[in-house]
Amino acid sequence: MRVNKHGTSKVLLGVAVLILLNFNLSGFLYYNDVDIIFGEGLKKGTVIKEHVIRGAGYFLESYSDFLLFLTKIEVSELDGLDYDKLRLNLNNAIEKMEYARDTYIQLKEEADVTPYNPIMIEELLNFDYDGFQKKNHLIESIFDDVSFYLSKGKIREMYEKTISHIEGILEIANGLNEAINAGKFPKVSTLQDLNETCSKSLLFGQYAAKVFKKIK
Numbered sequence: 394m395r396v397n398k399h400g401t402s403k404v405l406l407g408v409a410v411l412i413l414l415n416f417n418l419s420g421f422l423y424y425n426d427v428d429i430i431f432g433e434g435l436k437k438g439t440v441i442k443e444h445v446i447r448g449a450g451y452f453l454e455s456y457s458d459f460l461l462f463l464t465k466i467e468v469s470e471l472d473g474l475d476y477d478k479l480r481l482n483l484n485n486a487i488e489k490m491e492y493a494r495d496t497y498i499q500l501k502e503e504a505d506v507t508p509y510n511p512i513m514i515e516e517l518l519n520f521d522y523d524g525f526q527k528k529n530h531l532i533e534s535i536f537d538d539v540s541f542y543l544s545k546g547k548i549r550e551m552y553e554k555t556i557s558h559i560e561g562i563l564e565i566a567n568g569l570n571e572a573i574n575a576g577k578f579p580k581v582s583t584l585q586d587l588n589e590t591c592s593k594s595l596l597f598g599q600y601a602a603k604v605f606k607k608i609k
Contacts, residue, residue, distance in 0.1 A: 427605050430514065430548050431507045441507060444500035449598070451493035452559070456591055458486035459566070463584060480573050487566050494559040501552040514546040516608040525607065531600055535593060539600045551601065558594035565590060 428442035462482040465474075522540040526533060542551040565587045572579045 427548065427601070429605060429609055430510055430517070431504065432510050441500060441503055444496055444503060448493050448496035448500060451489045451496060452595075452598075455486045455489035455493060456595065458482050458489065459587060459591055462486060463588060466579070466584060469578075474578070476573055476576055480570070483566065483570050483573060487563065487570065490559060490563055490566065494556060494563065497552060497556050497559065501549060501556065504549045504552060509546065509548070513608065517543050517546050517604070520544070520604065520608065522604075525604065529603065531603075532596060535596045536600050539597060539604070543601065543604055555594070555598065558590070558597065562587065562590050562594065 427445055428439065431441050462479060465479055465482065520543065522536070522544055525531075526536045526540070538554070539551075542548070542554065565583060569579050569583060569587065572583075
């Protein structure tokens with residue numbers, strides 16, 4: 394089955410951008426160093442850090458499977474579609490994203506009963522967000538979402554936002570899964586939504602990590 398060449402080229406452009414982003418990321422990028430915000434004095438929330446690392450790992454593994462799924466869709470004009478392989482990629486991605494969601498729910502529950510580190514919260518309240526955004530050439534609309542929470546010291550609420558991001562990704566992915574299971578080519582607009590939602594969620598967590606690293 395074929396799809397409009399111009400439509401798939403837009404998906405390819407998005408995938409290419411995300412791959413380039415990944416080449417510029419280290420293994421410690423998604424909410425890294427957030428543990429400094431929790432605990433009394435300089436004591437770190439080690440349990441929270443463990444949840445962050447596991448959640449980030451699941452998210453990135455899922456993201457990788459989504460990219461593979463999108464890549465196979467993109468080259469289908471040349472190679473055709475193997476719906477069984479697409480289904481496998483997509484199911485793997487969904488399963489890992491569900492693990493990420495569940496891990497961040499556990500993280501939120503742990504954060505709810507762990508006191509903030511007042512020294513680090515004060516750092517966040519006084520941080521120069523506008524200057525940091527301009528200096529690091531961060532996407533303004535996404536960094537504005539990050540600074541909305543950090544500038545108020547609302548880290549727990551930021552976790553809720555992340556869980557909401559992941560739920561949005563799963564909703565889109567499950568819709569794609571229905572199409573694949575029915576042997577139908579997914580809508581290009583839905584593929585783009587998946588691509589963009591994953592990207593925004595990744596950058597949301599990455600930008601937060603940049604700020605945490607700066608004040609550490």
